[in-house]
Amino acid sequence: MANRSCLLLLALLSLSIQAVAALIATCSRSNVVFVGGLSEDLSSTKLSNEFDRYGTVVDVSIINGGGKQQPYAFVQFESSESAQAAIESAQSISFKQVKAARPIDRSKRKRSNTSREKREAELQHLRDVCSRTNLILQVQSTHVDRVKEFLTQYISKNESIELAVEGQSRSSVKNISLVFVSTSDPISLANALSKSEHMEIIARAVKKLHIVQPGAVEADMSQAEGCDIVVKDLTRNKIESCDALESVRLQIFPPSCQGKVLAAMDALDDNVLAAKLNPRDATETISLVQVYKHKGKSSDTSTDALVMCGVSKSINNYSIHRECPKTAKEGISRAYFKIKEAVSRYESERVDFSMESYRDCIAIDCGSAPGGWTKYLARDAKMKIVHSVDPGYLDPAIEVDNNVNHMRMKIQEAITSLKSKIQHDKDKIKVFVSDACLHSMSAQADFLLDAKHQGILADEVFFVLSLKCTIGHGKATFDAQVEQTVRNLKDRAEISDLSIFHLFSNRIGERTIIGTLK
DSSP, X not given: OHHHHHHHHHHHHHHHHHHHHHHHHHHHTOSEEEEEOOOTTOOHHHHXXXXXXXXXXXXXXXXXOOTTOOOEEEEEESSHHHHHHHHHTGGGSSSSEEEEEOOOOXXXXXXXXXXXXXXXXXXXXXXXXXXXXOEEEEEEGGGHHHHHHHIIIIIHHHTTOOEEEEEEEEOSSTTEXXXXXXXXXXXXXXXXXXXXXXXXXXXXXXXXXXXXXXXXXXXXXXXXXXXXXXXXXXXXXXXXXXXXXXXXXXXEESGGGHHHHHHHHHTSSXXXXXHTBOGGGOSEEEEEEEEEEOOSTTOOSGGGEEEEEEEEEOOTTSSOOOOOOSSOTTOOOTHHHHHHHHHHHHHHHOTTOOGGGGTTOEEEEETOTTOHHHHIIIIISOOXXXXXXXSSOOOHHHHTSTTEEEEOSOHHHHHHHHHHHOOSGGGSEEEEEEOOOOSSTHHHHHHHHHHHHTTOEEEEEEEEEEEEOOSOOSHHHHHHHHHHHHHHHHHHSXXXXXXXXXXXXXXTTEEEEEEEEO
């Protein structure tokens, strides 16, 4: 019995040795070589040049390591003999590890193939978008939908500029997305967006504008090789003559690629372009934008990255990003910009409406501290009286205005107090605004209707309410809550000309509704 067990064990061991030998034989016949310990900036071209001394290199795939792991690669030769020659000469090659690698049947890697097909479809779609685009906006990712709406519904109408939003994509920079626009006159559109009245609205959302020529170059600007491709395309296809340029400003996105781009310009034979750089007093602007770069580990080839380029006359405030003060000189918060944007958008949408028609009327501002909305009503809209309701303190610069009546109490208390004081129709409130922070979104509408019921409002009242979502997350959820609140409001009162806005000044879970209560 013992002898039989020993014989069985020896047979199994023999099979294992044969399997290992077969595996080694397979690896030795492989035409793929694994290369470990690569440097971060090593390109596939340089790696291919390093190994082509041993035979024809068919393909090079560099995989970027995560965290502390160094990049590594698979080099595929035309023959297994070439691969074996590279392995045997490993000592003379300046890499930490060179060894045989088993070929992988890619047809069996369904998950990888599906991902690759999805990426190729995404890349082709973006190529099509780039073929129609001549203006790119760098946008804060949380504001993309608001920017697209602002362009198509506000700028296009008010500036009489034909435009189309072709698409959008996430960039390699955190919290920044790119919005692709086509227009018959990109410089006029860029100038329109740079106007002070528009900059006040979009400064928090749009960081920069890039005027580009339609079409994309397949290159990765994070690599020196990719910058060479982009700069050569720029000088050959985008600039008729470098000598014709006077002084040039460079706009590069992402900014981390600027050093490599400048090095590529310095390497040009004539070096004329680099000599023209003058960012302070530029007559022309060159924009280079990395619009796509595959983030996966298996890519370092130029076909997985797209760059758009453009040369245009410099315009004023080309970089439109301007930090809107959180508190202006008088200590007024971003609330001032919120109501200013709200009224401006409403006037644009409702051609028969003008805030000027409410001049010298009486208004109430609920939840007013520190006074942004009160400031707008008292100074910009020139209300006769603004009842500014908030238990907190107003900014002293606003509180001293003759037409501001600060009521340091809660909203319900203020409504009761005003009811006892209003004796004539001329003293009734015609403008009701509220940016109060309340536990329930519907409470904003409740206070508006209660004021109407208590008789302190005029027959027709213009209202602006900030609806703040306190539960859930996501745009669809917030929009659904707001729409339900609006439906309830319409069921309880006669409301006309109502509009819902997701303003640039609104937070993600905040919407502004504007209309007339009869």
